Amino acid sequence: MFDKSNTGDEELRFLSRLAQANGRRTFLKWSGVTLAVTAIGCSADDKLQPSGRSPLAGGAEPVSLGTGDFLVLNFAYALEQLEAAFYSKVIESKYSGITAEETELLDDVRKHELIHRDFFKAALGPNAIPALEVDFTSVDFASRQSVLETARTFEDLGVSAYNGAGKYLENLDYLLVAGKIVSVEARHAAAIRDLLAPKTAAYAGDDVVNEQGLDAVRTPAEVFALADPFITTEIDGSTLPTT
């Protein structure tokens, strides 16, 4: 019935590039050396001394996202954890030449993502997945371009994720909450895109909004595949919907 043309190819390419640059990630996962979300340990020391951490016990089970609405909510919770960790790092180590306006904007976004993260944790209660460990070694936090392009990619990814996951929420209260969050993610995406290309069509560019005026949409499985390279914790994404 609808053209499901998946715009956002630019994000896809960017994510692949980042994922490839994250060559260290595979090693980290296998060795169990991870960077705590709360510590955001992406410092040079961490890069140089990964063996300083003890590996996890072998055979640890991957994190299960649960089933039904909890599966979708945990999926969203994982994305929000990723975003929250990213912006925390952005504010912790600001790129060179950052303006006061950019600092305020990115700090606002950081707070929003922290709120989303903590909201999902509270809403899921005992059904919540644990705090995830992330890996942003592919991001140059000293570079405005690297930070903002990554931010744009995460925000657009988040928008497409909520747009694609909405139909899997059975509980209409959860659907409404997802709606309350996705429009804020879209506001973020537009603002960050505008920082990269001020006062152009980029804030809602043809690379994400198709000729029908519809924003990008991705299946949960597609989103997971794109986000997983940045998440060190092993997650079982096999149960996520692929349509």
Added chain:
Amino acid sequence: MNKEKKLILEALENPDVLQRKTTRRDAVRGGGIFGAGVALATMPVLLAGLTRRAFAQSALPNSIINVLNFALVLEYLESDFYVAGLAAPGLIPSSDRAVFEQVSKHETAHIAFLEGVLGDKKAIRPTFDLTGRGAFPDVLTNYQTFLAVSQGLEDTGVRAYKGQAGAVASNDDILTAALRIHSVEARHASEVRRLRGQKGWITGNQTDVAALAPTYAGEQNTTHLGIDTASFQGVDAATEAFDEPLDLESVLAIAGTFGTGPIG
């Protein structure tokens, strides 16, 4: 779902209630649909327009057809607004035209999309008073006024689509399409707000334009699924982090201020 909204949705599913040739007062009195609290002055003519063709046979249930027509009427309003703005000589500075050409392109695309889904069930296109019945007399000659009204329309659009998500949730394709339009409206809103020197997100129920207050009513909410998020990162950030829905009745009241029909 609150009781009021449930009543409206039930009423919309019942052709007899809205197809009747009634005055708005009759509708309020007879149907009891909209409750006593509705400002009659703003109950639009739009409602008649959007329901007139809404009850022919269709694969889609009437409840969804009505929601889509509701969205279509809002898109008609937005599209007329941007087409007029872009055509008004000297209104939009050349530095900002690319932004509004993109908005206008999307609103036109949304119309084509919704009309395509609705087929011959689509609402009759109303005519609009873009000055908001005189509330914004210089909307097409003063860029700051144009920006303010644009912000109001976009932020209202976001709330309108959000408020109807549950009403179309029984159809996955329609729900997903509505969500995809919803996030485009949010991108527009963010951009226009920032052009005005505002944040891209809504803090509390704040607005610097008194006439837009109804668009932001309730946006200060910080409690979702029974969880108060105000303590996480402060109240302001909590209100910004979640956009609130607006029910059909409130959206129609806002859109109705741009109607051209008789009042009251």
